[in-house]
Amino acid sequence: MTSLAHQVAVLDANDPLREFRDQFQLRDGLIYLDGNSLGALPKATMAAMQDAVGEQWGEGLITSWLGADWVNSPRRIGDKIAALIGANPGEVIAADSTSVNIFKALGAALSLQSGRSVILTEEGNFPTDHYMMQGLERLSGGGVRSLAVPAGDVLGRLEDDVAVLLLTQVHYKTGAMRDMAAVNAAAHKHGVLVIWDLSHSTGAIEVDLNGSGADFAIGCGYKFLNGGPGAPAYMYVAQRHQHADAVLAGWFGHARPFAFEEQYDAASGVERFLCGTPPVLGMVALEAGVDLITQADMRDVRAKSVKLAELLIAQMQPLCTQYGFELVSPQNRKESGSHVSFAHPNAYAIAQALKTRDVIGDFRAPDVLRLGLTPLYLRYADIVEAVHRLSEICVTRSWDRPEFHAMSAVT
Numbered sequence: 001m002t003s004l005a006h007q008v009a010v011l012d013a014n015d016p017l018r019e020f021r022d023q024f025q026l027r028d029g030l031i032y033l034d035g036n037s038l039g040a041l042p043k044a045t046m047a048a049m050q051d052a053v054g055e056q057w058g059e060g061l062i063t064s065w066l067g068a069d070w071v072n073s074p075r076r077i078g079d080k081i082a083a084l085i086g087a088n089p090g091e092v093i094a095a096d097s098t099s100v101n102i103f104k105a106l107g108a109a110l111s112l113q114s115g116r117s118v119i120l121t122e123e124g125n126f127p128t129d130h131y132m133m134q135g136l137e138r139l140s141g142g143g144v145r146s147l148a149v150p151a152g153d154v155l156g157r158l159e160d161d162v163a164v165l166l167l168t169q170v171h172y173k174t175g176a177m178r179d180m181a182a183v184n185a186a187a188h189k190h191g192v193l194v195i196w197d198l199s200h201s202t203g204a205i206e207v208d209l210n211g212s213g214a215d216f217a218i219g220c221g222y223k224f225l226n227g228g229p230g231a232p233a234y235m236y237v238a239q240r241h242q243h244a245d246a247v248l249a250g251w252f253g254h255a256r257p258f259a260f261e262e263q264y265d266a267a268s269g270v271e272r273f274l275c276g277t278p279p280v281l282g283m284v285a286l287e288a289g290v291d292l293i294t295q296a297d298m299r300d301v302r303a304k305s306v307k308l309a310e311l312l313i314a315q316m317q318p319l320c321t322q323y324g325f326e327l328v329s330p331q332n333r334k335e336s337g338s339h340v341s342f343a344h345p346n347a348y349a350i351a352q353a354l355k356t357r358d359v360i361g362d363f364r365a366p367d368v369l370r371l372g373l374t375p376l377y378l379r380y381a382d383i384v385e386a387v388h389r390l391s392e393i394c395v396t397r398s399w400d401r402p403e404f405h406a407m408s409a410v411t
């Protein structure tokens with residue numbers, strides 16, 4: 001064995017999370033570096049879906065709202081997610097999509113901030129975050145102004161007209177991570193509320209919403225939580241803000257949904273931020289994913305993610321020198337989440353060529369090859385092998401075939 005192979009074998013043998021990989025359906029030979037975009041399938045999800053469809057729906061029919069406790073799934077799963085992100089039971093619901101929850105959180109935060117009209121974010125934030133802000137601005141007829149400033153200028157723009165700051169903690173493209181406690185403190189000093197987009201945080205890094213004084217947060221169910229394609233998202237509302245207005249005031253957020261009253265009367269707890277009927281089948285898959293990751297210690301997850309990233313960056317060094325890859329993620333792992341991105345002028349074609357070698361990462365426009373590190377099912381040996389396959393693609397220039405340059409609708 002080479003000394004690298006030996007080192008990596010030791011790391012894998014001593015990995016406290018090594019047993020988790022077998023809980024996922026993953027084909028032999030496949031190296032999946034895109035679990036930050038769509039998490040892998042937990043084996044338990046298959047059985048849970050079979051039961052939900054065949055038994056709960058097929059046999060139980062409508063009685064399963066109570067019999068299988070479908071009705072409480074948003075709160076039940078929310079409480080489990082709360083444990084991963086430093087929130088208390090009763091502060092998180094699983095519901096809707098991340099995009100919709102961004103809108104709900106913006107509306108709720110604005111309702112607490114009379115006299116302030118600016119909703120602020122950083123340039124380069126995930127597009128849906130910008131779009132939701134811009135839509136709210138249009139809806140408000142000029143009452144609310146959506147503003148994006150360069151990332152480095154955000155804290156300096158926290159003035160008295162700012163109602164809400166919306167930031168993604170771990171940047172979707174670069175992986176750069178914001179210091180949540182520092183941002184919350186700076187914002188609160190100016191009376192600004194903060195909404196955190198945790199799409200690339202939850203299940204990947206340690207998050208302490210309450211410890212850092214967070215106000216609102218939202219995030220994805222299908223990334224590091226392994227909830228399945230299009231899984232329901234989640235929304236956190238700190239206890240002290242739960243009297244805020246639920247702008248998408250649906251009947252599931254009513255204090256008494258089954259009284260069928262025509263006058264809206266908001267539920268008192270976090271349930272008021274529910275809109276309509278929960279997507280039960282999606283909730284079942286989400287819960288299976290959440291149940292699996294809550295068995296892991298997030299400190300182990302983070303520690304392994306850091307080590308995987310360090311190994312990846314070290315292995316990529318020769319390719320950076322010889323083939324023009326450029327690390328765009330922070331060098332310092334303390335400032336970085338759980339994916340590592342490299343810029344390359346041919347990143348798109350390279351990502352496509354990699355797929356044919358059974359290494360799945362992804363491309364983010366205009367020139368980023370993004371490699372997601374999911375500690376529950378990646379091995380250190382996978383990182384070494386992935387870079388080995390990538391270097392073969394570079395040596396042979398096999399990426400430079402016409403079929404790898406054709407842009408597809410989903411990247």
Ligand SMILES: *Cc1c(COP(=O)(O)O)cnc(C)c1O
Pocket residue numbers: 097098099100126128129168172197199200220233
């Ligand atoms: C993935 C992601 C989203 C996705 O939102 P959806 O409504 O689920 O499509 C939102 N924000 C960030 C930062 C993301 O990374």
